[in-house]
Every structure is written in structure tokens, then in C-alpha cells.
Amino acid sequence: MAQYTRVSGIVGLITLQNPPVNALSAAVRQGIVDTVKTALSDPQVKSVVICGQNGIFCGGADIKEFGEKMFGPPLIPMMHAIEAADKPVVAAIEGSALGGGLELALGCHYRIAHSKARLGLPEVTLGLLPAAGGSQRLPRLIGVPAALDLITTGRHVTAAEALQLGIVDQVTDHNTVDAAVKFALTVAGQSLDARRISTRPCPQPSDLDALFEEAMQKVRRSARGAIAPVACVQAVRAAATLPYALGLEREKELMATLFTSGQARALQYIFFAQRAVGRWRMPSGASWDTSKPRPINKAAVIGLGTMGQGITVALTQIGLSVVAIETQEKQLMKAKQAISGMLERGAKRRGVAPPLDRVSYSQNIQAVADVDLVIEAVFEDMGLKMEVFQQLSAVCKPGTLLCTNTSALDMDQLASETPNPELVVGMHFFSPAHVMKLLEVVYGPRSSPQAVATAMQLGKKMGKASVAVGNCTGFVGNRMLKLYTEQAFFLLEEGATPELVDEALEEFGFPMGVFRMSDLAGLDVGWRIRKSAGLEEPIEASGQSVRIRNGCRYSPIADLICEQGRFGQKTGSGWYQYDAPGGRVARSDPWLHSFLAKYRARHGLVARGIDHQEVLERCLYAMINEGFRILEDGIAAGPEDIDVIYVFGYGWPRHRGGPMFYASMVGLAKVLERLEHYHHAHPDVPSLQPCSLLKRLVASGSPPVHRWREVIKKLHSQL
Numbered sequence: 001m002a003q004y005t006r007v008s009g010i011v012g013l014i015t016l017q018n019p020p021v022n023a024l025s026a027a028v029r030q031g032i033v034d035t036v037k038t039a040l041s042d043p044q045v046k047s048v049v050i051c052g053q054n055g056i057f058c059g060g061a062d063i064k065e066f067g068e069k070m071f072g073p074p075l076i077p078m079m080h081a082i083e084a085a086d087k088p089v090v091a092a093i094e095g096s097a098l099g100g101g102l103e104l105a106l107g108c109h110y111r112i113a114h115s116k117a118r119l120g121l122p123e124v125t126l127g128l129l130p131a132a133g134g135s136q137r138l139p140r141l142i143g144v145p146a147a148l149d150l151i152t153t154g155r156h157v158t159a160a161e162a163l164q165l166g167i168v169d170q171v172t173d174h175n176t177v178d179a180a181v182k183f184a185l186t187v188a189g190q191s192l193d194a195r196r197i198s199t200r201p202c203p204q205p206s207d208l209d210a211l212f213e214e215a216m217q218k219v220r221r222s223a224r225g226a227i228a229p230v231a232c233v234q235a236v237r238a239a240a241t242l243p244y245a246l247g248l249e250r251e252k253e254l255m256a257t258l259f260t261s262g263q264a265r266a267l268q269y270i271f272f273a274q275r276a277v278g279r280w281r282m283p284s285g286a287s288w289d290t291s292k293p294r295p296i297n298k299a300a301v302i303g304l305g306t307m308g309q310g311i312t313v314a315l316t317q318i319g320l321s322v323v324a325i326e327t328q329e330k331q332l333m334k335a336k337q338a339i340s341g342m343l344e345r346g347a348k349r350r351g352v353a354p355p356l357d358r359v360s361y362s363q364n365i366q367a368v369a370d371v372d373l374v375i376e377a378v379f380e381d382m383g384l385k386m387e388v389f390q391q392l393s394a395v396c397k398p399g400t401l402l403c404t405n406t407s408a409l410d411m412d413q414l415a416s417e418t419p420n421p422e423l424v425v426g427m428h429f430f431s432p433a434h435v436m437k438l439l440e441v442v443y444g445p446r447s448s449p450q451a452v453a454t455a456m457q458l459g460k461k462m463g464k465a466s467v468a469v470g471n472c473t474g475f476v477g478n479r480m481l482k483l484y485t486e487q488a489f490f491l492l493e494e495g496a497t498p499e500l501v502d503e504a505l506e507e508f509g510f511p512m513g514v515f516r517m518s519d520l521a522g523l524d525v526g527w528r529i530r531k532s533a534g535l536e537e538p539i540e541a542s543g544q545s546v547r548i549r550n551g552c553r554y555s556p557i558a559d560l561i562c563e564q565g566r567f568g569q570k571t572g573s574g575w576y577q578y579d580a581p582g583g584r585v586a587r588s589d590p591w592l593h594s595f596l597a598k599y600r601a602r603h604g605l606v607a608r609g610i611d612h613q614e615v616l617e618r619c620l621y622a623m624i625n626e627g628f629r630i631l632e633d634g635i636a637a638g639p640e641d642i643d644v645i646y647v648f649g650y651g652w653p654r655h656r657g658g659p660m661f662y663a664s665m666v667g668l669a670k671v672l673e674r675l676e677h678y679h680h681a682h683p684d685v686p687s688l689q690p691c692s693l694l695k696r697l698v699a700s701g702s703p704p705v706h707r708w709r710e711v712i713k714k715l716h717s718q719l
């Protein structure tokens with residue numbers, strides 16, 4: 001787990017060996033303790049180099065060991081032994097030095113990094129803080145403001161930035177271990193007094209209190225209830241105000257609180273869930289093992305509205321040649337300008353030339369004849385999409401993958417329009433498509449595993465959390481969202497205001513409540529979908545209430561708002577009012593309140609007091625219940641898929657782990673009991689009726705979320 005050799009006669013070389021990322025498992029820590037001892041006690045050895053095998057220094061503490069009883073040597077004394085050594089110890093950093101990996105390097109006397117290496121203390125993203133002395137050493141090395149930035153955001157820095165900040169002493173383009181050994185030879189025998197970071201005083205910024213006050217306000221604003229960023233600020237404050245030993249005590253105390261918090265469990269669950277969904281598997285058993293993706297060099301995007309523009313940018317940025325098609329000349333010109341702007345800004349951020357010449361624009365669909373993959377992103381209208389798919393089938397070369405960016409329509413129906421339905425998959429991007437991290441890859445009953453593998457691979461290249469899901473109305477994300485929004489509308493009918501509902505959801509951790517979000521996205525989108533589904537038509541004439549559709553409760557409130565031309569921010573009013581069309585600051589709207597009062601009076605509804613707890617239970621449990629139905633139907637392979645979709649695409653607070661993980665934390669029995677309660681109170685809302693998978697999980701003792709797949713498998717095998 002840590003190999004020891006001697007190189008150049010006098011340098012002891014310690015190589016961490018724990019693939020794939022050389023995480024500091026108990027065995028690796030024991031290996032380091034033993035090999036450091038060997039090197040320091042060998043009179044021939046004058047200096048030591050620590051590196052990692054397979055081009056990666058170290059990915060940090062072994063997250064898989066968290067939650068279990070810790071065995072093996074603890075990290076802090078191990079790092080103290082390295083720092084206290086009377087022979088220089090040099091860290092040779094290739095690949096990544098993250099978390100405990102960087103802390104190990106900070107315990108060394110010198111750090112040499114390869115130019116492609118990335119360094120960081122990302123513990124905060126796992127609900128933790130750098131608790132192997134990192135929160136105390138980094139501010140001593142690079143100063144409080146820079147350390148606060150790295151520790152509270154968890155961002156990774158390049159070797160060049162690490163050199164500039166003073167984290168590393170040298171950057172090399174050549175073999176890092178060779179460079180480190182060479183360096184170790186030159187520093188052998190030199191005094192190490194100034195090289196032991198823990199013995200240095202922490203640089204004191206001029207106004208310490210103001211600096212920490214500002215940092216605390218900043219993290220509280222962005223943390224949305226997450227506690228780790230706050231603890232990170234407190235730990236750095238300890239570094240700046242206390243002697244090292246006391247600061248270390250504070251670091252330990254704060255870590256103990258975080259370590260046992262549900263938030264750390266949720267964040268670590270999401271870390272592994274994100275990786276698990278990348279190993280997709282279709283119900284047929286197809287996966288990476290059985291299906292190789294096709295090479296994609298040239299792609300086309302049809303329809304250059306906001307989504308099409310973002311998709312074009314995302315594809316271009318990963319090096320593809322892209323043909324961007326838009327039939328309307330005015331829109332084409334507008335899109336060309338927008339796409340060029342986005343590519344230029346992106347290139348500027350990365351310090352590279354903008355890849356403008358990789359995009360070609362056309363009004364003619366014939367221009368897609370030689371592409372390997374097409375993504376259709378035209379208006380959300382089945383008739384129009386069917387027409388486009390028919391045209392594509394006639395124009396594209398054989399074997400071209402045909403993808404649709406629909407957010408809810410039946411992609412299998414679109415596949416029927418082509419002679420090769422196996423080449424059709426959904427690629428559901430989220431707006432803005434070049435920024436948002438989520439991609440739902442939707443397979444129909446006839447999509448080939450190779451088509452799915454290709455879309456998943458493309459998603460991975462674009463840096464998206466890509467989740468393979470089955471085909472149904474709204475797929476996973478929007479199918480669940482529909483019930484969340486539906487409950488929000490019902491709550492308005494029963495006495496709530498948009499402000500109350502949004503406040504409850506934002507307090508829970510969503511960046512925006514459902515109504516603020518709907519104003520931002522535009523109310524007309526949902527209205528159009530409801531109209532095409534025939535839901536929006538008032539049917540009082542036929543004797544039925546306008547509040548009933550297909551025998552179930554329906555709220556026409558959103559339709560009535562749209563009829564007033566209130567589409568949200570773009571029209572200057574929606575659920576809130578704005579200073580002008582395009583305004584961003586939502587203000588409470590007396591018109592809306594009076595509209596709600598009149599609406600309730602018209603339908604004989606008596607407003608009652610609704611509290612935050614009811615808002616959360618109604619909106620979230622209805623959505624979670626649908627999540628169980630999705631699992632039951634086999635649309636998502638496991639709870640991790642749903643949780644990744646919600647965290648990466650729908651603003652679900654990451655520190656709450658996604659809706660299904662949250663349900664397991666609340667307790668499935670409680671979720672079941674509350675759903676039964678609400679269904680009893682609202683028997684005309686079938687979505688509140690607890691689904692059988694939830695009941696079955698409760699009956700089998702509410703197993704933890706990682707064991708749900710077994711229950712689902714059993715359920716499916718009995719069907």
C-alpha cells in the first residue's frame with residue numbers, strides 16, 4: 001500500500017499504491033508510517049520523496065471508510081512525524097492532490113507539481129472540513145483570504161495557480177518524480193526550520209474581524225443551510241487567532257460535529273451516486289460492458305432557440321464540428337451572435353482561442369447529410385418534431401444517431417417516424433444547456449444499447465451528470481416536478497400565497513421556490529403543454545367543475561394567470577410583479593392576492609392557515625411518492641438516479657442528498673403516514689395515495705437507501 005525504494009543512492013522514495021486514486025485507507029496510512037520510519041532511520045538516506053502510483057498523487061482520505069469504525073494510524077500524528085523529520089521530505093504531485101492528499105503534501109517540507117496537476121481541499125463538498133491539519137496549515141502557508149476561498153468553496157486549482165499562491169515550490173512539465181528526486185538531492189542537509197508550516201505564524205490581515213464577518217456572511221448566503229462552509233470559516237478563524245495546537249483542537253471539534261451530521265452523509269451519498277449513475281444499465285442488462293459508444297466527430301443541432309444555442313456551445317466546446325440549423329433567417333442571425341458570444345466568453349475564461357470556426361450555420365436541413373449525430377431542439381410540439389424526424393431520416397447518412405431534446409414528449413413516437421428507431425434516443429438538456437450539469441438520456445423500448453452508450457459518453461465528455469432513464473411522460477425529472485407544482489397550486493387554492501410556499505421551499509434549501517422559479521422559466525411553457533394535453537380547457541359547460549379533470553382534482557389557477565398575459569419575468573408579471581418586462585426582482589403583487597381571494601370565493605373555498613411544514617410535506621412527499629412509482633415502473637434504475645437528477649438539474653439542496661435519500665432520512669414510515677394522512681384529506685388527489693413500493697419498503701423494515709434495489713428487483717421478479 002506504500003512501496004519503499006531507494007533512488008540515486010541517498011533518496012528514499014515512497015510510492016502510495018491504492019488504485020484508482022491512492023486514497024488514504026488504513027492500509028495506506030500504515031504503509032506511510034512504516035516507510036517513513038524506514039527512510040528516516042536509514043543512515044544512507046539524506047532526503048525523502050513521496051509520490052503516488054499511476055500518475056496520481058492522492059485523492060484524499062478514503063471516503064468508503066467513513067461511517068465505519070476507524071482503524072489504522074490516524075492522519076494527524078502521521079503528518080506530524082513527516083513534518084518533524086530531520087531529513088527533507090518532498091511531495092511529487094502528479095494528477096490530483098486533494099483533501100487529505102494535499103494535507104499530506106502540506107506536511108512535507110517541499111512540494112513539486114506537474115503542470116497538469118490539480119490541487120484542492122474539497123472536503124466542504126463532502127460536508128466536512130480539511131481536518132488533517134489542512135485548515136491550520138494552508139492559511140499559514142498562503143494567507144487567510146486565499147485559504148478561506150479554497151477551503152470554503154472546495155475548488156481545485158491548477159498547478160500554475162498553486163505556484164502563484166505559494167502552495168507548491170516548483171512546477172514541472174517533465175517527469176515529476178524525477179524532478180522531485182533531483183530537487184531532494186539539492187536540499188539534502190539544509191535546515192528545515194522554515195519549512196515546517198505548522199511552526200509558522202499565520203499572516204495577520206489588517207482587519208481580521210471584518211474579514212471573517214464578511215466571509216461568514218458570504219458562505220451563509222450561498223450555503224442554503226449547509227453547515228460545512230460555516231465550520232470551514234470557523235476553522236480558518238482558529239488558524240488566524242490561535243496557536244497551532246489549539247487551532248488543531250478546534251479543527252477536531254468542528255470536524256466531529258460535521259462528521260456525525262446527516263449533511264455529511266447526504267453529500268457523501270451524492271458523491272458515490274454520481275459515479276454510480278455513470279455505470280448505467282438498461283433493464284435488458286445492457287451497459288458499458290456490452291455496448292461500445294460510436295465515435296462522434298461531427299454533430300448537428302436543429303432549432304436555435306435558447307436550448308439549441310446552449311447545446312451547440314456545449315458540443316463545440318468538446319471539440320466537435322457542429323452544424324447549427326435554423327429555418328428562420330432572423331432567428332439564425334440572432335442565434336449566431338449569441339453562440340459566438342458564449343463561445344468567446346468561455347474561451348476567455350479558459351485562456352484559449354474561441355472555436356468559432358467549428359460551427360457552421362445553415363437554414364437548410366440538407367446540411368446535416370454527413371453528421372454522425374443530430375440533436376433536435378425545435379419547439380415543444382409533437383407535430384413539428386415528427387416532421388423534423390421524417391426529414392432527418394431522408395437526409396442523414398445511414399447510422400446517424402437521432403436525438404431529441406424534448407422535455408416531456410414521447411420519444412418512442414418520434415422513433416416511429418424513422419426507419420431505424422434503434423438509432424433514436426432522448427437527450428434532455430437543462431437550460432442553459434452549456435452550463436447546467438444534468439443530462440437525462442432517455443431510451444425507448446427500441447433504442448439500441450449502442451445509441452444509449454453514445455449519448456452517455458457524449459454527456460460525460462460535456463462534463464454532465466448523465467443519467468439513463470426510460471421513456472414516459474416527463475421522464476424522471478419533469479414527471480416528479482409536475483406533482484410538486486400541482487401541490488403548490490392546490491395550496492394556493494386552500495389559502496397559501498406564492499410568498500409563503502416559496503419561503504418554505506427556499507428555507508429548505510432550494511435556490512428558488514416553485515413560483516419564483518416558474519416566473520423565471522416562463523409560465524407559458526407549462527400552459528402550452530397543458531393545452532396540448534387538453535387539460536387547460538374549462539369544462540364547466542359540460543356540468544363538470546373546472547377544478548376536475550378526468551375525475552381528479554385540477555387547479556386551473558396557472559391557466560387563468562396565463563390568460564391574463566402574465567408569463568413571469570419576461571412580461572413583467574406572473575406570480576409576482578417586476579419593475580419591467582425582463583425584471584429580476586420579484587415583488588409581492590396585490591393583484592395576485594386579490595385574484596386568489598376572488599378565485600376562492602367563486603369556487604366556495606375557504607382559506608385556512610397553512611404552515612411551512614405542510615408546504616414541505618405536501619410538495620416534497622407528493623414528488624417522492626412519484627419517485628417510488630418511477631422506481632416501481634423501472635423508469636429509473638435506482639434511487640441514486642433520481643437523486644442525481646434532482647441535485648444536478650432541479651436545485652434540490654445537495655446537502656439533503658436528493659428526494660429519495662431525504663425520504664430515507666425522514667423515515668419511510670413517516671413519509672407513508674403523512675401521505676396517508678393527506679390522501680385521506682384529499683381523496684380526489686390520487687398522486688397522494690402512497691404507492692405500493694413505498695408500502696413494501698416500510699413493511700420490510702425500511703431498509704437503507706442502498707438496499708432498495710434488492711426490494712425493487714424482488715418486486716419486478718414477482719410481476
Ligand code: 3H9
Binds near residue numbers: 123130132275
Ligand atoms: C478527506 O480527505 C478528509 C481529510 O481532510 C481528513 C480526514 C480526517 N475515497 O471520480 P472518479 C473512487 S475527504 C474513496 O470516477 P476521476 C470513486 O468513487 C476526501 N474512493 O475518477 C471511483 O470509484 P468507482 C477528500 C474514492 O479520475 C474511483 O475512485 N477528497 C475517492 O474522474 C474513480 O473516481 C476528495 O473529495 C476517495 N477519496 O476523478 C476527492 N476518490 O470506480 C474525491 C475517488 O468504484 N475524488 N474515489 O466508481 C475526486 O474528486 C475524484 O475522484 C478525482 C479523480 C479527481 C480524485
